[in-house]
Amino acid sequence: MGMTMTQKILANHAGLDHVNAGQLIEADLDLVLGNDITTPPAVKEFAKTGINEVFDRNKVAIVPDHFTPNKDIKSAEQCKMIREFARDKGIVNYFEQGEPGMGIEHVILPENGLVVPGAAIIGADSHTCTYGALGAFATGVGSTDMACAMATGKTWFRIPEAISFVLKNSLRSPVSGKDLILHIIGMIGVDGALYKSMEFSGEGVASLTMDDRFTIANMAIEAGAKNGIFPVDERTLDYISEYATERYDAGDYKVYEADDDAVYERVIEIDLAEVKLTVAFPHLPENAKVVGTFDRVNIDQAVIGSCTNGRVSDMREAARILKGKRVAKGVRCIILPGSQRVYLQCLREGLLEIFVEAGAVVSAPTCGPCLGGHMGILASGEKCVSTTNRNFVGRMGHVDSEVYLASPVVAAASAINGYICAPDK
Amino acid sequence: MKAKGKVFKYGANVDTDVIIPARYLNQSDPQELAKHCMEDIDNTFVDRVSKGDMIVSGPNFGCGSSREHAPVAIKASGISCVIAPSFARIFFRNSINIGLPIMECAQAAEGIGDGHEVEADFDTGLITDLTTGESWQAQPFPDFIKKIIEKDGLLGYIADENVQGR
Numbered sequence: 001m002g003m004t005m006t007q008k009i010l011a012n013h014a015g016l017d018h019v020n021a022g023q024l025i026e027a028d029l030d031l032v033l034g035n036d037i038t039t040p041p042a043v044k045e046f047a048k049t050g051i052n053e054v055f056d057r058n059k060v061a062i063v064p065d066h067f068t069p070n071k072d073i074k075s076a077e078q079c080k081m082i083r084e085f086a087r088d089k090g091i092v093n094y095f096e097q098g099e100p101g102m103g104i105e106h107v108i109l110p111e112n113g114l115v116v117p118g119a120a121i122i123g124a125d126s127h128t129c130t131y132g133a134l135g136a137f138a139t140g141v142g143s144t145d146m147a148c149a150m151a152t153g154k155t156w157f158r159i160p161e162a163i164s165f166v167l168k169n170s171l172r173s174p175v176s177g178k179d180l181i182l183h184i185i186g187m188i189g190v191d192g193a194l195y196k197s198m199e200f201s202g203e204g205v206a207s208l209t210m211d212d213r214f215t216i217a218n219m220a221i222e223a224g225a226k227n228g229i230f231p232v233d234e235r236t237l238d239y240i241s242e243y244a245t246e247r248y249d250a251g252d253y254k255v256y257e258a259d260d261d262a263v264y265e266r267v268i269e270i271d272l273a274e275v276k277l278t279v280a281f282p283h284l285p286e287n288a289k290v291v292g293t294f295d296r297v298n299i300d301q302a303v304i305g306s307c308t309n310g311r312v313s314d315m316r317e318a319a320r321i322l323k324g325k326r327v328a329k330g331v332r333c334i335i336l337p338g339s340q341r342v343y344l345q346c347l348r349e350g351l352l353e354i355f356v357e358a359g360a361v362v363s364a365p366t367c368g369p370c371l372g373g374h375m376g377i378l379a380s381g382e383k384c385v386s387t388t389n390r391n392f393v394g395r396m397g398h399v400d401s402e403v404y405l406a407s408p409v410v411a412a413a414s415a416i417n418g419y420i421c422a423p424d425k
Numbered sequence: 426m427k428a429k430g431k432v433f434k435y436g437a438n439v440d441t442d443v444i445i446p447a448r449y450l451n452q453s454d455p456q457e458l459a460k461h462c463m464e465d466i467d468n469t470f471v472d473r474v475s476k477g478d479m480i481v482s483g484p485n486f487g488c489g490s491s492r493e494h495a496p497v498a499i500k501a502s503g504i505s506c507v508i509a510p511s512f513a514r515i516f517f518r519n520s521i522n523i524g525l526p527i528m529e530c531a532q533a534a535e536g537i538g539d540g541h542e543v544e545a546d547f548d549t550g551l552i553t554d555l556t557t558g559e560s561w562q563a564q565p566f567p568d569f570i571k572k573i574i575e576k577d578g579l580l581g582y583i584a585d586e587n588v589q590g591r
């Protein structure tokens with residue numbers, strides 16, 4: 001019986017020739033990640049293991065990105081604790097605010113060359129699944145798992161079943177990867193892929209940019225999936241040759257392909273040319289509706305950024321719509337480039353100027369409002385169109401506020417018009 | 426091992442943001458987290474919950490973020506067991522790791538009413554609604570999970586089994 005791409009990566013990291021869905025394995029890890037919310041409990045648990053050093057100083061990444069720059073004293077204390085831990089353990093990949101490689105964890109790990117095809121990665125953050133875009137196995141865990149993995153370099157997994165998504169044709173601009181993943185979650189539901197892998201394939205994959213793939217893999221967890229994964233093609237290799245140059249040159253990565261007779265629980269074919277601009281209504285990402293098919297929704301705020309849509313192509317798309325326009329009166333438009341690199345690129349390309357002239361606020365790279373942290377919290381009754389990934393009750397502030405998930409072009413067009421709409425170009 | 430208490434019943438897809446909103450994640454003390462447990466789905470929970478009580482919900486309980494603070498808050502608020510047809514995978518893993526008993530049983534989750542008195546036997550997997558007398562059979566916990574729960578979580582278990590440093 002053949003294996004899926006995910007199953008092959010896991011088998012290899014467990015030192016096994018073959019694995020079956022449902023099997024429990026112990027796997028070696030290539031990278032263990034934590035942020036300023038999940039690392040503090042992991043540090044406390046790590047101390048209880050009785051082990052003094054992390055398993056590999058190069059294979060732990062700690063990114064204070066959620067409540068940073070520190071929003072209050074408690075957040076500052078949490079960051080201080082993980083900063084001291086990183087220093088004490090000699091953790092190489094600790095990213096401090098403002099450093100050139102800093103930003104939101106899932107934007108910067110690939111940018112800093114820490115993710116290569118074939119790697120096995122866990123992170124104490126649910127959107128760790130983002131790295132499947134590069135053909136790696138990556139999944140979210142909790143703080144205790146992070147602590148044990150930092151100590152031993154291993155963790156246990158249940159080998160997942162898989163759903164295959166076969167993509168054909170290509171997306172019709174301005175439809176993007178965000179619309180595709182919202183469309184998919186709308187189709188299968190927020191537990192449609194529970195415990196499973198979402199494996200993408202088909203000739204349509206080649207037409208998706210790396211940024212589209214990051215956005216799609218990022219939201220696999222929003223369908224309950226363990227991971228989302230893309231095959232490795234020329235675009236993937238171009239990406240790692242640019243961002244993980246040393247490892248690329250050294251051939252320090254591995255390309256896995258699903259077997260022809262791999263077993264999938266379900267095969268879903270999607271014609272990319274048929275996907276439309278899509279918005280997920282409150283309060284679940286599965287409440288997907290095609291733009292233009294619903295009544296007018298006036299908005300108070302638009303947020304463009306996050307680990308889902310904070311990359312440079314997202315910024316370019318938003319700028320394309322906002323150029324020479326003004327954000328509607330009564331609407332706050334908040335733009336958060338996903339990393340210092342993205343920020344610098346926006347600066348060089350003149351995008352920041354476009355944003356500011358349009359009447360948008362440009363923030364430092366941070367998770368900020370995405371999780372209701374800071375930099376754009378909603379009051380009761382307020383509505384926000386956002387390029388983030390979750391629209392749960394109270395996610396961005398007051399329990400009576402509402403978040404509508406959309407792509408950067410829809411968020412930007414909505415900011416200009418004051419209600420959720422498609423761009424006119 | 427048995428748990429017994431009154432039930433707080435919720436619907437499908439209870440996410441970790443309503444279990445413990447991010448605005449309280451600037452610290453990780455279990456007792457502090459417990460003060461805000463379930464706040465955005467049921468702001469009377471904290472005042473009404475007492476030790477031993479249970480949560481029964483619809484499918485996909487604990488979906489959303491990886492915050493271990495969610496099962497930690499539930500456990501610290503005194504909840505002895507969560508029963509649902511299915512759990513989100515990171516929540517499932519985190520609950521076991523921190524020693525919060527969870528049971529997957531669709532029939533029980535459907536049959537049990539809000540406020541009912543329920544008993545759950547972790548050794549046999551038997552769940553009994555003492556208010557109606559109905560009972561259901563869930564999977565009993567395998568031995569290693571029972572030990573993790575007894576040791577108050579994975580780390581206590583690892584320390585106890587002396588398997589650290591393997």
Ligand code: SF4
Nearest residue numbers: 127306307367370371
């Ligand atoms: S941007 Fe939002 S979803 Fe992404 S890591 Fe930050 S809080 Fe999580």
